[in-house]
Amino acid sequence: MSHPKKNITLQKKQNLFGWAVLMPAVFLIAAMSFYPMIKALILSFETGIGAKMRFAGFLNYTRMFEDKIFLQALMNNFIYLIIQVPIMLIMGLILASMLNDKNLKFRGLFRTAIFLPCATSLVSYAIIFRSLFSVDGFINLLLVKLGILSSGYNFLANPISARAVIIIALLWRWTGYNMVFYLAGLQNIEYSIYEAAKIDGASPFQSFWQITVPLLRPTILLTAIMSTNGTLQLFDESWNLTNGGPANATITMSHYIYNLSFKYVPNFGYAAAMAYLILILVAVLAFVQMKVGDKRD
Amino acid sequence: MIKKIISSFVVAAMALSMVACGSNAATTESAKTEPTKEAESKGAEPAKEAEAAPAADDNTLTVWCWDPAFNVYAMNQAAEVYKKDNPNFVLNVVETPWQDVQTKLTTAASSGDLSTLPDILLMQDNAFQKNVISYPDAFTDLTDSGIAFKDFGASKVAYSTVDGKNYGVPFDNGAVISCLRTDVLKEAGFTPADFTDITWSKYIELGKVVLEKTGKPLLSMQAGESDLIMMMLQSAGASLFDQEGKPNIVNNAVLEKVLSTYAELVTSGILIQVNDWDQYIGTLTDGTVAGTINGCWILGSIQTAENQKGLWEITNMPKLDGIQGATNYSNNGGSSWAVTANCKNVKLANDFLAKTFAGSVEFYETILPSSGALANYIPAGKSDVYGEPQAFFNNQKVFSMITEFASKVPSNNTGVYYYEARDAVATALTNTIAGADLKSELETAQSTVEFAMGQ
The missing domain is CATH 3.40.190.10 (Periplasmic binding protein-like II)
Incomplete structure (x- = not known):
C-alpha cells in the first residue's frame, strides 16, 4: 500500500493507456452523437409550435398513426423496400458472380462502370433521372422514335410510374455499391471450389446457388441490413426527383419530417418522434434479418 | 500493375469531376426550384459563404x-x-x-x-x-x-x-400579370386587348380557338403546385382560411369555382402541366405556350428569350365567373x-x-x-422611370401598368398554416384531375389541414 504504483500490473497499465487513447474519441462521439440523440428523444415527448414546447408524453407517437400523410409516406417507404431491395441485391449478386469469372475480359472496366454511379452525388443523379423521364426527355424520345408510344408519357404524373422511376433510379445508383461488397466477399471463396464443382458437372446456376449464396451469407446479411436502413431513410430521391408527388404518392418519411420542420409550421417534437419511429423500424427489421439470416449456432 | 494504377487514377479523376459537377448542379437547381420563385435567380452562383463580419461598430x-x-x-x-x-x-x-x-x-x-x-x-x-x-x-x-x-x-x-x-x-x-405572345394571338385572330378585363370562361373560350388554330396552349403550370389556385383565390379576396384562421376548404364556393376552372383548363388542353420549374420556364422561352399567368417577377425569365423581343405583351389576369368580389388582380x-x-x-x-x-x-x-x-x-x-416603354414588351409601359395592378389587389388572409393548406389543396387538385370526386377530396384536404393545426 505504501507503493501503490507497484500494484499496477503491466496489463492494467496497458489497459489504462488504451482507455486514455480512446477517451478523446469517446468524448467526441458522446458530445456530438449521443447527446443530440438523447436530446431528440426528450424532444420527441414534447409538442408545440416553434420554440414554445411543452411536455406531451406519448402524444406524438400516437398522433402519427392518425396522420394520413405520414401513413402514406410509411407505405411508400415500404413499397420501395419490398420491391427495390430484393431486386437490387439479387442483381448485385448476379453481377458480382459474373464479374468474378477469371476468364472474363475487361473485368476491371466492367466493375468500374457498374460501381461508378455510386460516385455521383445523390442530388445530381436524381435531377438527371427527372429530366430523363420528363415528357420531352430522353426516355420518351426513345419510346416515341421506336414507335412504342405515340406521344410523350408523363411518367412523374402517375403514382405507379413515378414510384417505378424512383425504384429504377435507386437500382441504378446502388446496385454497383452492393456488388462491390459481394465481390469482396467472393475473394474469400477459394476459386478451386468452383473448379471442383465444374469438374463434378455443376451448372453455373447450381454453383451460384449451392456455393456462392451460402458462402456469401454474412455479406448478404450485411447488405440487406444496410439497404433496409438506407431505404427507410430515403430523402434525396423523393425531394429532387418527384418532390413527393403526384399527390404525395412518392413522399418518404424523411421528406415529410423535413417538411414538418422547415416548410410547415415547425413542430420539432413531432418530427423527432417520427425520426425515432424510423430508428425503431430499422432496429426491428435488422433484428429480424439477423435472426433469419444468421445460421451460426 | 501499371494498368491498374492508371485505371484507378482515371476512375478517381472521373469520380472527382462527377462530384464537382454534381454539387454545382445541385446549387443551381436548389436556387431554381425555390418554391416561391423570386425573379429567377440569374447568377446561380453558389452562395458565397462569406461569414458575416461581426458588427464591430454601431454603424x-x-x-x-x-x-x-x-x-x-x-x-x-x-x-x-x-x-x-x-x-x-x-x-x-x-x-x-x-x-x-x-x-x-x-x-x-x-x-x-x-x-x-x-x-x-x-x-x-x-x-x-x-x-x-x-x-x-x-x-x-x-x-x-x-x-x-x-x-x-x-x-x-x-x-x-x-x-x-x-x-x-x-x-x-x-402583382399577377397575364403575359401573351402577340404573334401567336395574331395567327388566331386576336390581340391582347381581347384578353384584357375578361372572365375565365371567356379566357377558356379564346384559349380553345388559339389551341385549334395554332396548336399552342395558352398556359403551362407546374403539376402538384398550387400557384395558380392561390392567385385565383386571392383575385376574389378569398383564402384557404377564414378570418379566425380556421381552414376554410370545404364548402368554400370560391375554392370550388377555382378548382373546377383549373380542371377545365387542363382537360380542354389550354393548360399543360409540367413537372418542374425548369420545364415551366422552358415552355415560355421555347414557344411551347402562347402565354402565362404569374407574379410580375416572371418578366425576368421571359426576357431571357431574346429572340422573342417585342412579341410579348402583358395585361391583367382573368377574373372568376359569378363570384362576388372577383377582380382581375392578384398577387403571387x-x-x-x-x-x-x-x-x-x-x-x-x-x-x-x-x-x-x-x-x-x-x-x-x-x-x-x-x-x-x-x-x-x-x-x-408615379416616377417617370416607371412610365418608360419597354421594347421587349412591344413598347408597353409595363412597370407603371404593374404598379397600377398592384394597387388593386384584394387583400386576403394568408394564414399561419399556409404551406400545409397549399399542399393539401394541391393534392386534392392532382387527384381531382386524375378523376377523383372534388367534394370528397376537399374534405380530405380540410381534415389534413385541421390535423396539422391540432398539435
Missing part, C-alpha cells in the same frame, strides 16, 4: 437575402443611397438562398440563440405569418418605428402584419424585409429602411432599370 448592418441580380443588388444600392447622409454607414450583405434563410432562422430561433442571425433578413411573404407566430421573440416590432406603411399597398403590408403589428417592410412586388410571391431581435442597433435599421425602401423614390428609380425590381412603394409608381 454596421448585416443583411441576408438571396438573388445577386435582384434583392442583393437592391440592398447594396439602398446602402449607397443611405451613405449620402450617413457616410460612416457600412452594409454587409450575405448572399443566402431562401431555403437556407428559413433553415438558419428555424435553427437559431428554436435553439434560443439568436446571435447567429443578421440584423435584417428578407422573408418570403407567404412564410411571414408562420415565422412570426412560431418565433415571436426573433423579430422586432416595427409598428412605431417611423416607417410609413401607408405608402405601400394594403394587401402587401397585410402579409407581414401579425395581430395588428407590423413586422416587415415590403420589398418586391408580386414577393418578399419583405424583417428586422431580427438580434439587431443591436434597431434605430439604425429602422432609419435605414425608412429612408430607402420606405422613403426614397430616387432609390427605386435606380434599381428598376437594371434589376427590374418593382416597388410596392406607391409614390415610386
Whole structure:
C-alpha cells in the first residue's frame, strides 16, 4: 500500500493507456452523437409550435398513426423496400458472380462502370433521372422514335410510374455499391471450389446457388441490413426527383419530417418522434434479418 | 500493375469531376426550384459563404437575402443611397438562398440563440405569418418605428402584419400579370386587348380557338403546385382560411369555382402541366405556350428569350365567373424585409429602411432599370422611370401598368398554416384531375389541414 504504483500490473497499465487513447474519441462521439440523440428523444415527448414546447408524453407517437400523410409516406417507404431491395441485391449478386469469372475480359472496366454511379452525388443523379423521364426527355424520345408510344408519357404524373422511376433510379445508383461488397466477399471463396464443382458437372446456376449464396451469407446479411436502413431513410430521391408527388404518392418519411420542420409550421417534437419511429423500424427489421439470416449456432 | 494504377487514377479523376459537377448542379437547381420563385435567380452562383463580419461598430448592418441580380443588388444600392447622409454607414450583405434563410432562422430561433442571425433578413411573404407566430421573440416590432406603411399597398403590408403589428417592410412586388405572345394571338385572330378585363370562361373560350388554330396552349403550370389556385383565390379576396384562421376548404364556393376552372383548363388542353420549374420556364422561352399567368417577377425569365423581343405583351389576369368580389388582380410571391431581435442597433435599421425602401423614390428609380425590381412603394409608381416603354414588351409601359395592378389587389388572409393548406389543396387538385370526386377530396384536404393545426 505504501507503493501503490507497484500494484499496477503491466496489463492494467496497458489497459489504462488504451482507455486514455480512446477517451478523446469517446468524448467526441458522446458530445456530438449521443447527446443530440438523447436530446431528440426528450424532444420527441414534447409538442408545440416553434420554440414554445411543452411536455406531451406519448402524444406524438400516437398522433402519427392518425396522420394520413405520414401513413402514406410509411407505405411508400415500404413499397420501395419490398420491391427495390430484393431486386437490387439479387442483381448485385448476379453481377458480382459474373464479374468474378477469371476468364472474363475487361473485368476491371466492367466493375468500374457498374460501381461508378455510386460516385455521383445523390442530388445530381436524381435531377438527371427527372429530366430523363420528363415528357420531352430522353426516355420518351426513345419510346416515341421506336414507335412504342405515340406521344410523350408523363411518367412523374402517375403514382405507379413515378414510384417505378424512383425504384429504377435507386437500382441504378446502388446496385454497383452492393456488388462491390459481394465481390469482396467472393475473394474469400477459394476459386478451386468452383473448379471442383465444374469438374463434378455443376451448372453455373447450381454453383451460384449451392456455393456462392451460402458462402456469401454474412455479406448478404450485411447488405440487406444496410439497404433496409438506407431505404427507410430515403430523402434525396423523393425531394429532387418527384418532390413527393403526384399527390404525395412518392413522399418518404424523411421528406415529410423535413417538411414538418422547415416548410410547415415547425413542430420539432413531432418530427423527432417520427425520426425515432424510423430508428425503431430499422432496429426491428435488422433484428429480424439477423435472426433469419444468421445460421451460426 | 501499371494498368491498374492508371485505371484507378482515371476512375478517381472521373469520380472527382462527377462530384464537382454534381454539387454545382445541385446549387443551381436548389436556387431554381425555390418554391416561391423570386425573379429567377440569374447568377446561380453558389452562395458565397462569406461569414458575416461581426458588427464591430454601431454603424454596421448585416443583411441576408438571396438573388445577386435582384434583392442583393437592391440592398447594396439602398446602402449607397443611405451613405449620402450617413457616410460612416457600412452594409454587409450575405448572399443566402431562401431555403437556407428559413433553415438558419428555424435553427437559431428554436435553439434560443439568436446571435447567429443578421440584423435584417428578407422573408418570403407567404412564410411571414408562420415565422412570426412560431418565433415571436426573433423579430422586432416595427409598428412605431417611423416607417410609413401607408405608402405601400394594403394587401402587401397585410402579409407581414401579425395581430395588428407590423413586422416587415415590403420589398418586391408580386402583382399577377397575364403575359401573351402577340404573334401567336395574331395567327388566331386576336390581340391582347381581347384578353384584357375578361372572365375565365371567356379566357377558356379564346384559349380553345388559339389551341385549334395554332396548336399552342395558352398556359403551362407546374403539376402538384398550387400557384395558380392561390392567385385565383386571392383575385376574389378569398383564402384557404377564414378570418379566425380556421381552414376554410370545404364548402368554400370560391375554392370550388377555382378548382373546377383549373380542371377545365387542363382537360380542354389550354393548360399543360409540367413537372418542374425548369420545364415551366422552358415552355415560355421555347414557344411551347402562347402565354402565362404569374407574379410580375416572371418578366425576368421571359426576357431571357431574346429572340422573342417585342412579341410579348402583358395585361391583367382573368377574373372568376359569378363570384362576388372577383377582380382581375392578384398577387403571387414577393418578399419583405424583417428586422431580427438580434439587431443591436434597431434605430439604425429602422432609419435605414425608412429612408430607402420606405422613403426614397430616387432609390427605386435606380434599381428598376437594371434589376427590374418593382416597388410596392406607391409614390415610386408615379416616377417617370416607371412610365418608360419597354421594347421587349412591344413598347408597353409595363412597370407603371404593374404598379397600377398592384394597387388593386384584394387583400386576403394568408394564414399561419399556409404551406400545409397549399399542399393539401394541391393534392386534392392532382387527384381531382386524375378523376377523383372534388367534394370528397376537399374534405380530405380540410381534415389534413385541421390535423396539422391540432398539435
